[in-house]
Amino acid sequence: MTLLRDERLTAEELVVWRMLQRAQVRIARHLEAELLVAHDLPLASYDVLSQLAEAPERRLRMNDLAGRVLLSRSGLTRLIDRLQRDGLVNREACESDARGLFAVLTDAGVARLAEATPTYLRGVRAHFLDALGPDEIGQVRELVARLTGATGAP
Amino acid sequence: MTLLRDERLTAEELVVWRMLQRAQVRIARHLEAELLVAHDLPLASYDVLSQLAEAPERRLRMNDLAGRVLLSRSGLTRLIDRLQRDGLVNREACESDARGLFAVLTDAGVARLAEATPTYLRGVRAHFLDALGPDEIGQVRELVARLTGATGAP
DNA sequence: ACTGTTTAGGTGTGCGTGCAACAAACTAAG
């Protein structure tokens, strides 16, 4: 009977997981669509730009950056290629390690990020946060902290 | 000063959103990897199979199915192509509407789903639920219900 | 120094997806 209870519990939890997954995908799509029409900037690019903006000296090693934006190294290579082509990011060599490269946010990149950020924040607020009470945000963050701690790095 | 508080709140909320996003992506990847190595079944395929299994008569119109698995119609067309090639799903015409097609789960599809489901459930449990207390699951579900209600269909 | 191992980043290739355009079938108005 504990077996039965466990299975019923699993079915219940399963629904939660699926809902969360669907909600996440939907929100991300709304966000990407809005960023795309308003600033011609994919969500992944926005992520990279904002990660760089928060980093010291606006620069990050390719590998570190790939980890932060949850992208494969090869995927990041191409993404940085595009951003560099658009003048938003530059590659700069690392002095202490000749095989290292920094992705550096350019002034144009800063400007573009600043331009897109209101859209991004408005989107997050509209699609995600306005559905939550302020206290629930704390709960979610705590919850997610456990998630990230429990899963570890892939 | 209210302005200041709002901005700080936004920064706080932003962190939550990002963490949730990252956690979601990571968990989905773990799940997909496990399904792939154990049953050679991508996560999207598993989603389709389980949606069909839950549907009456194990069949769903392409359009409906596309909506449920959060895929574009064209994307679903190709995915069903693959599943049909593997014998897990069949296409059947709709009598009342000659331009409609049903995706129908085959017996092999049922078997494959049954085979993969333990892996899936174990994965969800390991990566998602074990990090949560049982009461938090209720909170999350309630929360996600608001999210899906607030965003509506894309 | 010298050879084997590890790490950083980039390239070739294949896969899966969405968008736009399309053909077929339903629907509605005349």
Added chain:
DNA sequence: CTTAGTTTGTTGCACGCACACCTAAACAGT
């Protein structure tokens, strides 16, 4: 019945990603 408009599913195309492999540089032990 005819014609215009809508809906359903598929196809051409391009894009973005990951995997496997490759080169160059750093590091380790002898």
